[in-house]
Amino acid sequence: MELDLFDETNQLSEEQIKMVQTLLDFAGGHLGLAEDTEMSVTFVNNERIQEINRTYRHKDVETDVISFALEDEVEGEMQISYGLLDEPMPVNIGDIIISIEKTASQAKEYGHSFDRELGFLAIHGFLHLNGYDHMDEQDEKKMFGLQKEILDAYGLKR
Numbered sequence: 001m002e003l004d005l006f007d008e009t010n011q012l013s014e015e016q017i018k019m020v021q022t023l024l025d026f027a028g029g030h031l032g033l034a035e036d037t038e039m040s041v042t043f044v045n046n047e048r049i050q051e052i053n054r055t056y057r058h059k060d061v062e063t064d065v066i067s068f069a070l071e072d073e074v075e076g077e078m079q080i081s082y083g084l085l086d087e088p089m090p091v092n093i094g095d096i097i098i099s100i101e102k103t104a105s106q107a108k109e110y111g112h113s114f115d116r117e118l119g120f121l122a123i124h125g126f127l128h129l130n131g132y133d134h135m136d137e138q139d140e141k142k143m144f145g146l147q148k149e150i151l152d153a154y155g156l157k158r
Helices: 014-031 046-057 100-110 114-129 137-154
Strands: 002-007 038-044 065-069 092-099
Touching (some): 014 038, 038 114, 065 114, 092 100, 092 114, 100 114, 114 137
Parallel strands (some): 038 092
16 A cells, blocks of 8 residues: 655654554555555644644544545535546545544543554544444444454554
8 A cells, every 4th residue: 555644743753653554554455455555644733633624624623533535525526537547546545634632632541552542543544534434323333343353453452
């Protein structure tokens, strides 16, 4: 998987960034994604994620993770069909934004490590990019079960 990671906070270690990269590669394999699948993850502070949340989701609050799936259809936007092209194109599934400040506070609140919370948020956002959601009880059970399955198989248990 082609994965671009950007730490706007300069607070993560190389090991933590590498952990997110290998975890998402692992999750991509778990879901059977094509090797040329592309996505990005950006690590920000609370102020920046609140600004993004306000601008794009019209919610003026900080949050832990936001996913922007490129495959989601948005009213008024033209749909693009890559199947009509002569050459195969890599599929960009979207972008994940994670607040490092929220990651730290939630890790403390939930009583587990910063790395476990960072991995959880990365997988949560990743599953949203791949069409999973938790809008109703059945979808939530499926998505959260898959999150736990991936995190446990990778070795990031609570």
